[in-house]
Amino acid sequence: MEGKEDNSLGGVKEIARRANVSLGTVDRVINNRAGVAVKTRNRVNAIIEELNYQPNVLARRLALTSRGTLRVAVLLPDISEETEYWKAPLEGINKADLEIRQYGVQVEHYFFDQNVQSVFAEQVNRIMANAPDGVLITPTFEKESIALMKFCKKKKIPCVLMNSDIPDQHRLCYIGPELFDSGYLSGQLVHYCLKEGQKAMIVNIAREIENNVAILRKEDGFLAYFREKLSQDQLVHLNMTDTGYASVAARLTALLEAHQQIGIIYVTNSRVALVAQWLESIGRKDIVLIGYDYLDKNLDYLKRGVIDFLLCEKPQEQGYRGVMSLFQYLIFSTTVQEDYLIPIDIVTSANYRYYRN
Amino acid sequence: MEGKEDNSLGGVKEIARRANVSLGTVDRVINNRAGVAVKTRNRVNAIIEELNYQPNVLARRLALTSRGTLRVAVLLPDISEETEYWKAPLEGINKADLEIRQYGVQVEHYFFDQNVQSVFAEQVNRIMANAPDGVLITPTFEKESIALMKFCKKKKIPCVLMNSDIPDQHRLCYIGPELFDSGYLSGQLVHYCLKEGQKAMIVNIAREIENNVAILRKEDGFLAYFREKLSQDQLVHLNMTDTGYASVAARLTALLEAHQQIGIIYVTNSRVALVAQWLESIGRKDIVLIGYDYLDKNLDYLKRGVIDFLLCEKPQEQGYRGVMSLFQYLIFSTTVQEDYLIPIDIVTSANYRYYRN
DNA sequence: TCTTTTTTCGTGCACGTGCACAGGTTTTTA
DNA sequence: TAAAAACCTGTGCACGTGCACGAAAAAAGA
Known part of the structure; x- marks a missing residue:
């Protein structure tokens, strides 16, 4: 039970005592600061190894409180x-x-309209002008995002991406889902639910489909599953850049007329509520509907059995982890930090009550 | 942008200055200690409200370090x-x-064999003799668990339950799934996957089925779904108290012979691997198989397409949160603490890679 | 050898909180 | 009215770490 020496006891003071030096010297060694003889440094390092010393993060941050606050810039779409x-x-x-405010870190918000690229560029410039200590962005527009990432690299500012990724640039980490597999999973669900002789439909509803990385990746994954396990002629495509309900309903009505065997509809984003509204209005609860995101509107339809499956990627946790990973890095100097791929969760009317977004 | 007064600045010192009292007095008010005039107390409390004061947890724990270590007893089945x-x-x-060791909290382990009630009782006695500062248990045997909970109540030791619940006793919180809805969700999945003319089968494999709260609750939920949305005669039951493979295979073979229309099998615990092994041996990958738990063995079958759905309840997180909730309570005196119902997650071969257990 | 520069090291304060102890004030008792 | 008791409040140290400042020692220059 006793076993090895307990690591938790003895901090800097114990090290100083054993090495027969002062606290200041130990401190300099630990923080790799100059002004200590090589011989002394080695001796202290040896004792640090021996004691398996772990700095007390509480005390460390407490001491740093006096130093002033760190600023983290957050750039995401407005609501x-x-x-x-x-x-x-x-x-x-x-x-x-x-949570982190009292530890001397504060968050600065920057918002942009997802439909207006120039605003995004403008906000990126503002961030660069303000030179924060850390950056968290959702890289909706690739060009400006890369510019910001380059800036951060030069200034050694840690940069975290959220929700969708730009892999080949320099960044601290990515926090979000693997979108391809999200579509692939949808394909699998469709396969399980598809009855004899039925067809499935994939629906994209967004102003800009060709530039929307998220939608394209999900569709890729979905199609990949169909190629592997099903047949292409069991699938009907639909792209809609007009996101108004009337337009959506009209297009869907026409398409359902043409393909009466459709038993399942997969909507590649949270606009699934539009389709649900339409399905309910024509009284076709029997059609299985799969879509995205744990939103109030979608949940209403889920509870009523109009939507059958919602795929969710913990958007709240994404935001939380994004900030916290910067916090970890800035305060505790956690150098190693992998990308965090968010689980792809399946929510139905039977388990939505316990879901944590 | 400036808006309201920033809450983060000014701690006890600022309160003391405004109330025109000393730090000691403020401290007494905050920690509800005696020895301060009612008038003064009210004045200080008012200022605390006004400043929206939040104690600095870093400093708080740092100050408490000198006080010595707290011990948390953990009782769970051996592996x-x-x-x-x-x-x-x-x-x-x-x-x-x-994580919490350096904050002066240490964990003491107690294990028991799930098949031997006397060992459980024995360990409970050992815990009571050692009088820890906090307790975390999986209440496999109800009687002894209640005895321990009563002891804790008397000694004012916080007690957390994990994995399954005993609701009506005094406890700090429960951390685990809502088992009824877990079974209900399985019913729903079965419904989605059931093809024309097929039957489903529910299988319980455990030495003691009648005393196993977890299995019984899941079965309740599953049957509830069948009563609501399907027909009872689409369902075949199977209970097995002999958990050896040979025996399981024999029973299953016989039953499949009798009910050839079976298209889906639901196993109410992690023993689903036994059924998977059997299905694979007879070459019936077409039968949809639903079971429990993110175990290596189960994952193998999931990847190979023998198991189709695994329901998972984040056992690792349960353990983590169990200890952490005690930590929170003991260190930060977080009085309000609800039960934490773990999400019921659906894992398939398409999303298991991203699952966090 | 003495002064100047550089290197190396020790000391003291700060961070915000908890707690022990002592000093002070009011109320009660003799 | 003085002494004792009860009550209220202020002061100081500790927790472990980071950093500024200055002192001591060593090295370089004259």
């Missing part, structure tokens, strides 16, 4: 009725903000 | 080849242990 999704990451970010 | 499941909670517990 409209249409893009309610982004409320969740923001909540996670705010939660983290509250 | 055999048959009960590999319990490795995960233990990992979570150990992870928490490492």
Whole structure:
């Protein structure tokens, strides 16, 4: 039971005592600061090894409190009725903000309209001008995002990406889902639910489909599953850049007329509620509906059995972890930090009550 | 942008200055200690409210370091080849242990054999004799668990339950799944996958089925779904108290002979691997198989397409949160603490890579 | 050898909180 | 009215670490 020497006891003081030097010297060795003889440094390092010394993070941050606050810039889409999704990451970010504020880290918000690229560029410039200590962004527009990442690299500012990734640039980490497998999983669900002789439909609803990385990746994954396990002619495609309900309903009605065997609809984003509204209006609860995101509107349809499956990627946790990983890095100097691939969760009317967003 | 007054600045010192009292007095008010005039107390409390004061946890724990270490007793089943499941909670517990050790909290382990009630009782007695500062248990045997909970109540020791619950006793919180809905969700999955004219089968494999709260609750939920949405005669029951493979295979073979329309099998615990082994041996990958737990053995079958769905309840997180909630309570005196119902996750071959246990 | 520069090291304060102890004030008792 | 008791409040140290400042020692220059 007793076993090895307990590591937790003895801090800097014990090291100083054993090495027969002062606290200041030990401190210099630990923090790799100059001004200590090589011989002394080695001796102290040996004792640090021997004691398996782990600095007390509480005391460390407490001591640093006097040094002033660190600023973390957060860039994400603003929240409209249409893009309610982004409320969740923001909540996670705010939660983290509250937790780390007293440790001398504060979060600065920058918002942009997902439909206006110039605003995004403008906000990127503002961030660069303000030179924060850390950056968290959702890289909706690739060009400006890369510019910001290059800037961060030069200034040695840690940069975290969220929600979708730009892999080949220099960044601290990516926090978000593996979108291809998200689509692939949808294909699998469709396969399980598909009855004899039925067809499935994939629906993209977004103003800009060709530039939307998220939608494209999910579709890739979905199609990959169909190629592997099903037949292409069991699938009907539909792209809609007009996101108004009337337009959506009209297109869907026409398509259902043409393909009466459709038994399953897969919507590649949170606009699944539009389809649900339409399905309910025409009284076709029997059609299996799969979509995205744990939003109030979607949950309503889920509870009522109109939507059958919601795929969710913990947007709140994404925001929270994004900020916290910067916090970890800045405060505790945690150098090693892998990308964090968020689980792809399946939510139905039977388990939504326990889901943590 | 400036808006309201920033809450983070100013701690006890600022309160003392505004109330025109000393630090000691403020401290007494905050910690509800005696020896301060009612008038003064009210004045200080008002200022605390006004400043929205939040104590600095770093400093708080740092100050308490001198006070000595707290001991947390953990009681859970030991890990055999048959009960590999319990490795995960233990990992979570150990992870928490490492994190909180330097804050002066240490974890003491107590193990028992799930098949031997007397050992459980014995360990409960050992815990009571050692009088720890906190207790975390998996209440496999109800009678002894209640005895321990009563002891804790008398001694004011916080007691956390994990994995399954005993609701009506005095306890700090429960951390685990809502088992009824877990079974209900399985029913729903079966419904989605059931093809025309097929039957489903529910299989319980455990030495003691009638005393196993977890299995019974899941079965309740599953049957509830069938009553609501399907027909009872689409369901075949099977209970097996002999957990050896040969015996399982024999029973299953016989039953499949009798009910050839069986298209889906639901196993109510992690023994689903036994059924998978059998299915693979008879070459019936077409039968949909649903079971429990993110274990290596089960994952193998999942990847190969023998098992189709695994329901998982984050056992590692359960252990982690169990210890951490005690830590929170003991160190930060977080009085309000709800039960934590773990999400019921659906894992398939398409998303298992991203699952966090 | 003495002064100047550089290197190396020790000391003291700060961070925000908990707690023991002592000093002070009011109320009770003799 | 003085002494004793009860009550209230202020002061100082500790927790472990980071950093500034200055002192001591060593090295370089004259």
